[in-house]
Each structure stands twice: as structure tokens, then as C-alpha cells.
Amino acid sequence: MSIRLDDVDYFLAVAKHGKVRRAAEALGVSQPAITQALHRLESEWGFPLFFRSSTGMQLTPAAQPFYERICKLRSGLDDAVKEASDLHLGERGLLRVGVSTLYIQRVFVPAALELQRQRPAARLRLMFNLNDRLQEALHAGDIDLCISALPRVVHEDLTPVSLLDDPIVLVVNNRHPLLKIAELRLEDLSDESWLLPASTVNIRREIEGRFAEAGLPPPRVVVEFNNGTSGQLNPLIENTNLIGLMSESTLNSTAGAGLKALPLEQGRFIRKVGILYRNTAILSPLAQRFIDLVHGQHS
Structure with missing residues (x-):
């Protein structure tokens, strides 16, 4: 069996983009070059690689596990090339x-x-x-x-290599009205304003999930950040009635001065x-x- 590496890359590109045209644009090659590569691979391997339709191209059941293994092998080859290059350039x-x-x-x-x-x-x-x-x-x-x-x-x-537990808690300034409620419930937070990371961040999704489980609308986010952490924004929590997030280890350090965790079990997230x-x-x-x-x- 003789397989060209370019053909494998073309196959992976079509699987990723779903269309020969998009794969060709991404790789900077012609569409016929990719089509011919797919024909060579199907002839060499002996089974069809894609279902072809007007909406695009999808991997066949036989090609799907093959695609996953090829991805790993291609990644391993890239790593091997990088390692050899690092050795040559003294970057080891x-x-x-x-x-x-x-x-x-x-x-x-x-x-x-x-x-x-x-x-x-x-x-x-x-x-x-x-x-x-x-x-x-x-x-x-x-x-x-x-x-x-x-x-x-x-x-x-x-x-993964597990190192330690560092739970996340909901925090407010130490004068916040919520701290005066004897038995704080999740619904007591419904009308509050929040400082939270973007909706793509896992902890934000976990918080919204707990509100949804309780039949509540998602938190009303008035300050949203999408990079780094909210550490530099802590003064906003300390000097307003915003609800924010903080790790327990940070809260117990000097960085947590002036802030308190809300006494709410549903406001604690194991991390x-x-x-x-x-x-x-x-x-x-x-x-x-x-x-x-x-x-x-x-x-």
C-alpha cells in the first residue's frame, strides 16, 4: 500500500470543512486536486469515504473511525517532525x-x-x-x-494529572443586603446584578444550569469579561452590590479583603x-x- 501524505491531508480537510471547495480554499489548492486525491484513497483503501450530496460531504460509517485514527497519526507525525526540528535548532x-x-x-x-x-x-x-x-x-x-x-x-x-481542589464561591461585598437574609435561597439572587465571565466559560454555564434547574431565569449580567480573570475587577464587587465569583483560596488571601462568600450551598462549585x-x-x-x-x- 502506497499512500501520499498530501492525499491524507486533503481527506482530513474535506472531513473538517464538509465541502471540497472549502477544503481547497483552506489548503490553497485546486478542487480537482482534492477530488483526485479522494479517488486515489478510495481506490487504495477499497471503501467509499464520503456520502456526497448537495448540502456537502459526510463521512461514511466505515470512514469515521478511520478518520479518527488518521487524525491521531497525523498529529503524532507533526509532533515527531517538531521534535526533530527542535533537536536540529537546539530548542530541545x-x-x-x-x-x-x-x-x-x-x-x-x-x-x-x-x-x-x-x-x-x-x-x-x-x-x-x-x-x-x-x-x-x-x-x-x-x-x-x-x-x-x-x-x-x-x-x-x-x-489529566490531578493536583488539588479549589472550589469557586459566589462573593459579595461584606455590607451586601443578601448577607442579612437568615436562610438565603437561590431565588433571592434572581433580581441581583452580576459580574461574570463570558457565556462560553464553563463556570458561567454551571451557574446558569443551577438557575435553570431551580426554574429561575439566568443571572442578570451587567459586567461581563472574556479574557483572563476577574481579579482586577474585584473593586467593582467591593464597592457595588454586584455578585461575582472567586476561588476559596483567593477569598482567604489578601485579594479577598472586603468580600464574603454568600452562605448558599448552591453557590459553591467544586473545582x-x-x-x-x-x-x-x-x-x-x-x-x-x-x-x-x-x-x-x-x-
């Missing part, structure tokens, strides 16, 4: 780490200091962002691993923090050493 000592800003001081810095002591030639390239954005970067291969809140359902291509890395990629010795250091400091 580069580790790309994504970190949620909540865990820079508590998790990342101690391990990075120890790594620098043990591997003084090691170089770190950092990305700070929200959990969701870090995991997108990890899937895309832009970082080697990330330190963040672990998703409730971990993608099959990722391996596990850990490391994620791609199990389809080649984990360098430097990355493995860093993971061991982080895990050892929190085991």
Missing part, C-alpha cells in the same frame, strides 16, 4: 506552558523555580489565559501542557485543578520532569 530545552492566572503563584512558580535549579539550560514560554482558551491552545499544539481547572469530562486525547497534556503527542523529558515536580509539590 524549550517547554511551552499554559497557566490559569489563578495558579501562577500557587502552582506554577514553585515548580518553575525548582526546574530552573535542576535544569538551568531549560527555557520556558508561557501563556496566561482562561481555562477554556488554554485547553484550545493545547489541542492546537500551541503549548505542551497547561495548569488549569480540569474539565468535568476530559477529552480522550488529553491526560479540581491539575495538569493537562496531549496523550497523542511526544512528551519531552523536560515536560515530564516539570509535571513530576508540580505533582510532587501537591501530592
Whole structure:
């Protein structure tokens, strides 16, 4: 069996975009080139790859599991090429780490200091962002691993390393009228104004889910942020009646001065923090050493 790598890339592009035209535009090649590649693959493999219709192209049942395996193999090949390139360019000592800003001081810095002591030639390239954005970067291969809140359902291509629990709580200023209610209920929060992350962020969806389960409309968000964390916005909570979010560890630090957690069980969200890395990629010795250091400091 002789298969051209370009043909495989064309197949993956059509599966991703659903149309030959879109795949050709994305790859910068002609539509006939992609059509011919698909014919070669179907002839070589002996089964049809796509259902073709006026609305687009869909993988056949036989091609679907094949597509998933090819994706992993292609990703592994890209990683192997990168590793060889890194060796050639002397970049073997580069580790790309994504970190949620909540865990820079508590998790990342101690391990990075120890790594620098043990591997003084090691170089770190950092990305700070929200959990969701870090995991997108990890899937895309832009970082080697990330330190963040672990998703409730971990993608099959990722391996989690659990480190610690850091629950999220609803917080208000310590003079907020809600704190005077003897037995606070979720419905008491219905008419309040909120400071929350964008609706694409997991914790926002969890909050809205709890309101929906209670038959309540979603929180009325008057301040929304879509990058980083709300840490720099804490003065808005402290000096207004906005309801916001904060990790328990942050609330118990100097950053939580002037704020209190609402005494509401439904306002507490269990969050596990850990490391994620791609199990389809080649984990360098430097990355493995860093993971061991982080895990050892929190085991």
C-alpha cells in the first residue's frame, strides 16, 4: 500500500470543512486536486469515504473511525517532525506552558523555580489565559501542557494529572443586603446584578444550569469579561452590590479583603485543578520532569 501524505491531508480537510471547495480554499489548492486525491484513497483503501450530496460531504460509517485514527497519526507525525526540528535548532530545552492566572503563584512558580535549579539550560514560554482558551491552545499544539481547572469530562486525547481542589464561591461585598437574609435561597439572587465571565466559560454555564434547574431565569449580567480573570475587577464587587465569583483560596488571601462568600450551598462549585497534556503527542523529558515536580509539590 502506497499512500501520499498530501492525499491524507486533503481527506482530513474535506472531513473538517464538509465541502471540497472549502477544503481547497483552506489548503490553497485546486478542487480537482482534492477530488483526485479522494479517488486515489478510495481506490487504495477499497471503501467509499464520503456520502456526497448537495448540502456537502459526510463521512461514511466505515470512514469515521478511520478518520479518527488518521487524525491521531497525523498529529503524532507533526509532533515527531517538531521534535526533530527542535533537536536540529537546539530548542530541545524549550517547554511551552499554559497557566490559569489563578495558579501562577500557587502552582506554577514553585515548580518553575525548582526546574530552573535542576535544569538551568531549560527555557520556558508561557501563556496566561482562561481555562477554556488554554485547553484550545493545547489541542492546537500551541503549548505542551497547561495548569488549569480540569474539565468535568476530559477529552480522550488529553491526560489529566490531578493536583488539588479549589472550589469557586459566589462573593459579595461584606455590607451586601443578601448577607442579612437568615436562610438565603437561590431565588433571592434572581433580581441581583452580576459580574461574570463570558457565556462560553464553563463556570458561567454551571451557574446558569443551577438557575435553570431551580426554574429561575439566568443571572442578570451587567459586567461581563472574556479574557483572563476577574481579579482586577474585584473593586467593582467591593464597592457595588454586584455578585461575582472567586476561588476559596483567593477569598482567604489578601485579594479577598472586603468580600464574603454568600452562605448558599448552591453557590459553591467544586473545582479540581491539575495538569493537562496531549496523550497523542511526544512528551519531552523536560515536560515530564516539570509535571513530576508540580505533582510532587501537591501530592
